[in-house]
Amino acid sequence: MKILVSGGLGYIGSHTVVELLEKNYEVVIIDNLNNSHIEVQSKINRITSKKCTFIELDATDYEGLKEICKMHHFDSIIHFAGYKAVGESTAEPLMYYYNNVVSTITLARVGIEEKINKFIFSSSATVYGDGVSPFNEDMALLERTNPYGETKAMSERILIDASRANPDFNVILLRYFNPIGAHKSGLIGEVPKGIPNNLMPYITQVAKGIREKLWIFGNDYDTIDGTGVRDYIHVVDLAKGHVAALESVKKSCNIFNLGTGKGISVLELVNTFMRVNKINIPYEITNRRPGDIAVSYADVSKAQNELNWKAELTLDDMVRDAWNFEKNLKKHLVDSS
Secondary structure, eight states: OEEEEETTTSHHHHHHHHHHHHTTOEEEEEEOOSSSOTHHHHHHHHHHTSOOEEEEOOTTOHHHHHHHHHHHOOSEEEEOOOOOOHHHHHHOHHHHIIIIIIHHHHHHHHHHHTTOOEEEEEEEGGGGOSOOSSBOTTSOOOOOSSHHHHHHHHHHHHHHHHHHHOTTOEEEEEEEOEEEOOOTTSSSOOOOSSSOSSHHHHHHHHHHTSSSOEEEEOSOSSSSSSSOEEOEEEHHHHHHHHHHHHHOOOOSEEEEEESOSOOEEHHHHHHHHHHHHTOOOOEEEEOOOTTOOSEEOBOOHHHHHHSOOOOOOOHHHHHHHHHHHHHHOSSOOSOOO
C-alpha cells in the first residue's frame, strides 16, 4: 500500500512514517517545512534503512495535491499538516483557521476525487472543550476554549459530512491527548522553531541550558498540586495507533481517543523528568495561559477494543527518550532568545 502523509516531517508525522516504513508501507511525505526540518527525512531513512519520498508542498495547494495523487495512486491519506499551539492560536486565530481547516478540506476533496478510500485525521482532545474527564468518544462536544481546538472540531465535522455524502470515503478521526518523548534512537523528536509552545521541549531546553527556567502556567487549578493535569502519551505509542487505524477495516466515519487513560500534573511530569534524568529543572509559576483547562485525560477503551491498540510505554520512558533526543541534537534549529 502507498500512503500519502501530510506534515510527515513534523514531530508526530515523522514517528508515524517510521512505523509505516517498518511495516513495509510505501510512504510519500508532503510538508511545507513551516514547523519541521528537511534533515528529518535522512534520519527516518537511517532509522528504518528504507527510503520515503519527500515533496515540499503546502497541504492547502489543491493543484499540487491533484498532480501528486494522479502520479502516485495512493491507497490512504494520513493528515498531520496543522498548526498545533493553543496559545499561538489565541494570538493568531486567522492563521490557524486558514491552515488547519483549508488543508483538511483540500486533502479530503482530492481524496474523494481520486478515489482514495481511507483518510486518517490528526485531531485533538481539545475538541472536548472544558468538559469532565475522562473524555470518551460518545460525549457531546462542549464549546472549545481556544481557536486551535475549534479548527480541529470544524475539521472533524467537515470530514464526517464528507464521509456521509461519499460512502466509499472512510474516515478515522484520532483524538490525541498529549504526545511527548522521542524515538529511542535519539535521531528524531520534537524540535520546535522558535520558543517552544509545548511543555516537554521547553523542559529539555531548560535542562540543556538553552532556556533559563521553565514557566508553569498556573498553580491554582482544582488538581492534585494546583497545576494542569494532562494525559501524556509516548509519541511512538501514538504513531503505532495510526498504523492500527490504517490496518482496521472500519467503514464510514469512526472516532478514537489515543492516550494512556491516566492524568499527570505538570509538576508530576517535571519531577519525573528530574528523577529519571538526574538533572534539576528550575521553574517559576506564572499566570494561567488563555485557553487552557484544568484536567484532560482519555477513556481509551474504544481504541483498545476496536483497534486492538493501547499505549505501552511509561512516563519514565517518555522523559528518558525526550532527554536522550535533546542531548543528541548537535545543532539547535531554534531561536534561543
